[in-house]
Amino acid sequence: MRHTLAVLVENQPGVLSHVAGLFSRRGYNIDSLVVGETEDPGISRITLVVEGDEKVIEQVSKQLNKQVEVIKVNDITNEKIVERQLLLLKVAADTAIRMEIMQIVEIFRCRIVDIGKRSLIVEATGDEEKIEAIIRSLRPFGIQELVRTGKVAMVRGTK
Amino acid sequence: MNGAQYLIKFFENKGVEYIFGYPGGKVIFLYDVLGKSTLKHVLARHEQGAVHAADGYARVTGKPGVCFATSGPGATNLVTGIANAYLDSVPLIAITGQVGLADIGRDSFQEADIMGITMPITKHSYMVKDIELLPAVLEEAWNVATTGRPGPVLVDIPSDIFSGTVDFSATTHNITTRKGPRKNGLEEQISKVLEAIKMAKKPLLMLGGGIIASRAWEQLEEFVKYTGMPVVTTLMGKGAIPDKNTNVLGMVGMHGIPAANLALNSCDLLLAIGVRFSDRVTGKPENFLFDTTIVHVDIDPAELCKNVNTEIPVVCDAGRFLTAIMTGFKKEKQTFQLDEWLSQINEFEKKYPLLYDKEKTLKPQYVIEETARIAGEKAVVVTDVGQHQMFVAQFFPLGGIRNFVTSGGLGTMGFGLPAAIGAAFGRPKENILLFSGDGSIQMNIQELATIAQNNLPIKIFVLNNSCLGMVRQWQELFFKEHYAQTIFTYNPDFIRLAEAYGITALRISEPEEAKGIIVQALNTEGPVLIECIVDQSENVFPIIPPGGGPHEMLGRWQGETHISRIG
Ligand SMILES: Cc1ncc(C[n+]2csc(CCOP(=O)(O)OP(=O)(O)O)c2C)c(N)n1
Numbered sequence: 221m222r223h224t225l226a227v228l229v230e231n232q233p234g235v236l237s238h239v240a241g242l243f244s245r246r247g248y249n250i251d252s253l254v255v256g257e258t259e260d261p262g263i264s265r266i267t268l269v270v271e272g273d274e275k276v277i278e279q280v281s282k283q284l285n286k287q288v289e290v291i292k293v294n295d296i297t298n299e300k301i302v303e304r305q306l307l308l309l310k311v312a313a314d315t316a317i318r319m320e321i322m323q324i325v326e327i328f329r330c331r332i333v334d335i336g337k338r339s340l341i342v343e344a345t346g347d348e349e350k351i352e353a354i355i356r357s358l359r360p361f362g363i364q365e366l367v368r369t370g371k372v373a374m375v376r377g378t379k
Numbered sequence: 380m381n382g383a384q385y386l387i388k389f390f391e392n393k394g395v396e397y398i399f400g401y402p403g404g405k406v407i408f409l410y411d412v413l414g415k416s417t418l419k420h421v422l423a424r425h426e427q428g429a430v431h432a433a434d435g436y437a438r439v440t441g442k443p444g445v446c447f448a449t450s451g452p453g454a455t456n457l458v459t460g461i462a463n464a465y466l467d468s469v470p471l472i473a474i475t476g477q478v479g480l481a482d483i484g485r486d487s488f489q490e491a492d493i494m495g496i497t498m499p500i501t502k503h504s505y506m507v508k509d510i511e512l513l514p515a516v517l518e519e520a521w522n523v524a525t526t527g528r529p530g531p532v533l534v535d536i537p538s539d540i541f542s543g544t545v546d547f548s549a550t551t552h553n554i555t556t557r558k559g560p561r562k563n564g565l566e567e568q569i570s571k572v573l574e575a576i577k578m579a580k581k582p583l584l585m586l587g588g589g590i591i592a593s594r595a596w597e598q599l600e601e602f603v604k605y606t607g608m609p610v611v612t613t614l615m616g617k618g619a620i621p622d623k624n625t626n627v628l629g630m631v632g633m634h635g636i637p638a639a640n641l642a643l644n645s646c647d648l649l650l651a652i653g654v655r656f657s658d659r660v661t662g663k664p665e666n667f668l669f670d671t672t673i674v675h676v677d678i679d680p681a682e683l684c685k686n687v688n689t690e691i692p693v694v695c696d697a698g699r700f701l702t703a704i705m706t707g708f709k710k711e712k713q714t715f716q717l718d719e720w721l722s723q724i725n726e727f728e729k730k731y732p733l734l735y736d737k738e739k740t741l742k743p744q745y746v747i748e749e750t751a752r753i754a755g756e757k758a759v760v761v762t763d764v765g766q767h768q769m770f771v772a773q774f775f776p777l778g779g780i781r782n783f784v785t786s787g788g789l790g791t792m793g794f795g796l797p798a799a800i801g802a803a804f805g806r807p808k809e810n811i812l813l814f815s816g817d818g819s820i821q822m823n824i825q826e827l828a829t830i831a832q833n834n835l836p837i838k839i840f841v842l843n844n845s846c847l848g849m850v851r852q853w854q855e856l857f858f859k860e861h862y863a864q865t866i867f868t869y870n871p872d873f874i875r876l877a878e879a880y881g882i883t884a885l886r887i888s889e890p891e892e893a894k895g896i897i898v899q900a901l902n903t904e905g906p907v908l909i910e911c912i913v914d915q916s917e918n919v920f921p922i923i924p925p926g927g928g929p930h931e932m933l934g935r936w937q938g939e940t941h942i943s944r945i946g
Pocket residue numbers: 763764765766767768790791792793815816817818819820842844846847848849850
């Protein structure tokens with residue numbers, strides 16, 4: 221099963237390689253990893269998506285917790301969370317089919333951020349499902365280039 | 380004050396006595412200051428020697444070992460020693476010089492990213508990039524190395540930080556203190572353990588290096604006396620409790636004492652304290668004691684359920700745990716009825732004693748047994764890695780505190796000689812015995828110079844079987860006697876080699892000579908190398924073939940002439 225871990229770390233050089241190194245050394249698989257500063261510039265947050273059973277995830281969390289720069293590890297897989305990925309996608313788009321693509325973009329509420337002679341760049345944010353759906357819908361037109369981030373996530377506030 | 384002066388002052392204030400190290404361009408400034416301080420520097424002949432010596436010193440004293448090395452090759456020569464300390468949880472602080480701040484990242488002369496290289500084999504590695512941070516980094520490094528589960532820490536310091544000056548009284552010394560073990564839930568776990576012990580008919584106590592790290596000897600002694608529980612140890616736990624204690628069955632694992640392994644296989648409750656269930660003990664972890672209740676106590680939560688699943692994991696310091704359990708027992712005036720279990724174990728011991736053939740040729744076991752008899756259980760015993768290491772674990776009964784020094788987790792050949800140097804500095808008044816092999820000793824043989832220079836009274840037993848015995852044994856047993864690259868067709872003359880270093884050398888070739896020469900060696904002041912020409916074909920038994928369980932031992936059993944599986 222895939223787990224989402226939110227890891228708070230000290231914002232220091234080397235932290236990312238340290239965390240990534242821990243995963244490769246102990247043979248855990250990272251599906252995705254996103255790192256960025258938090259509201260406190262001294263602290264970064266790494267959002268990790270890890271594949272593994274309960275036992276593996278427990279080991280991952282414990283090993284992460286042992287690292288000097290790691291402040292807190294939270295498994296938010298079963299929390300109510302908002303999660304987002306960012307997608308940039310360059311799709312072949314001759315004038316003849318531009319309208320069709322733009323309609324799809326409309327339906328998914330994403331945006332066209334660049335218009336070239338024969339292609340468009342589509343920008344989208346959303347959870348994994350939405351991103352996958354957009355890719356699926358645009359694939360028939362010919363995807364020339366695709367780049368996406370891993371996921372960032374935040375636990376929802378209490379109502 | 381400059382950075383070097385601050386660093387030296389820091390170690391002085393921490394009560395450090397010895398620095399083990401080797402100079403070079405990027406620490407020249409540091410050595411200049413060191414030479415004028417009260418700290419004593421032990422000049423090794425190779426940085427690996429320095430780091431193992433610091434490790435040996437830490438193991439026999441319980442204080443962190445400190446070593447210095449220069450940048451690049453000096454630093455990379457520490458790597459094996461750091462990994463060795465990491466796997467055996469030895470507190471160690473390695474200070475390495477680095478190229479100047481402006482030169483970092485340009486593949487400068489003798490530049491190596493030692494922080495990156497050592498990150499996976501330290502508790503933490505630091506690089507000091509700002510002299511203002513030096514006090515805080517050193518304090519934190521010390522703290523990390525010595526608290527919780529101890530381990531090595533590396534601090535990489537660019538040369539201009541050593542020479543730079545700053546008003547250190549104005550810099551911050553604040554550090555983030557490390558998270559101690561979680562205390563919530565502890566009481567509940569303790570009461571579960573009490574209950575499990577009460578229910579058990581065949582409880583067994585298994586001790587690892589964590590007992591020693593926690594200095595829990597007294598609590599342990601009381602616990603064993605009160606409960607009468609039989610005790611086994613891992614290799615790292617050897618020495619946690621005197622071997623002569625009648626409750627002690629000895630070491631478990633691949634080359635464990637037969638009765639200890641059989642007890643492990645038969646117990647209904649395993650109380651494992653400060654162990655990490657290494658594959659040398661468990662064989663295939665999935666098959667390990669699947670119908671035994673396992674209680675696993677460790678200060679490092681990541682050890683629990685890492686290798687084997689345990690019914691009752693307890694995150695706790697070993698000493699505190701034992702105290703809590705004893706409080707529980709005393710409150711309930713708990714008594715124990717283990718006679719039936721103990722007599723079953725007694726049967727194991729009678730039926731499967733540890734045997735070897737003393738007749739005819741000189742056996743390594745014989746040299747070890749005789750030395751143990753003559754030197755006594757209080758000697759500080761250091762080993763290298765191989766068959767001789769296992770023979771020492773099997774045949775040298777120990778009774779002192781922190782008097783067994785061996786490379787357990789990494790199994791580092793070449794550890795013994797320099798580790799004995801550290802032990803000799805840490806315990807200057809005691810008998811230091813090193814048992815090494817003709818393979819291992821040649822991996823750091825240059826340290827004979829360090830021993831000679833300091834006239835360290837180490838008795839170096841080289842059990843010379845003209846081969847890499849442990850590997851040869853595997854080739855004999857598991858590779859159809861194809862001895863690929865394990866027989867030394869050439870060896871130096873160890874006697875003349877020792878003498879070239881100015882070290883007294885003796886040789887034992889026949890069993891009859893052993894006693895006299897061992898006595899002579901032990902009565903000689905200063906270092907002595909005793910070359911023992913031992914039987915090449917001798918193997919370590921029992922042996923659990925890789926992946927086997929504790930009851931699947933191969934050995935030569937009482938009354939039998941050849942090797943067979945037990946039972
Ligand atoms: C640095 C290192 N290289 C290789 C090994 C693999 N190894 C384990 S035991 C052994 C043989 C040791 O030979 P020796 O020191 O002569 O001791 P013996 O087994 O003969 O008692 C070897 C090569 C090791 N443990 N460490």
